Amino acid sequence: MTELRHVGDDGDEPRCAVCGGPAAGPCASCRRFVCGDCSVLTEGGVELWAICVRCDRRKGRSLRGGWGLVALWLVGLLVALALFAGASLWLLG
Ligand SMILES: [Zn+2]
Numbered sequence: 001m002t003e004l005r006h007v008g009d010d011g012d013e014p015r016c017a018v019c020g021g022p023a024a025g026p027c028a029s030c031r032r033f034v035c036g037d038c039s040v041l042t043e044g045g046v047e048l049w050a051i052c053v054r055c056d057r058r059k060g061r062s063l064r065g066g067w068g069l070v071a072l073w074l075v076g077l078l079v080a081l082a083l084f085a086g087a088s089l090w091l092l093g
């Protein structure tokens with residue numbers, strides 16, 4: 001009887017969530033294990049974080065979305081001010 005057993009295939013060894021290779025450490029954002037090739041080092045204040053490429057991409061998207069939200073909020077504020085000014089002018093005659 002022959003039983004093939006590969007070392008590291010029993011699930012004890014952390015695997016990279018992106019490419020499936022041996023992981024170097026957990027992502028600081030989603031806690032999934034990633035290898036050195038699939039992680040990006042980012043500076044968060046004084047500490048150096050390693051996040052996976054997926055979280056890095058998501059962060060870039062959310063940053064742009066955040067700015068879009070700020071622009072939308074500013075436009076909304078201007079419209080509200082204009083309406084308020086118009087309404088007060090109309091009320092004052
Ligand atoms: Zn990888």
Ligand SMILES: [Zn+2]
Pocket residue numbers: 027028029030031032051052053054055056
């Ligand atoms: Zn991640």
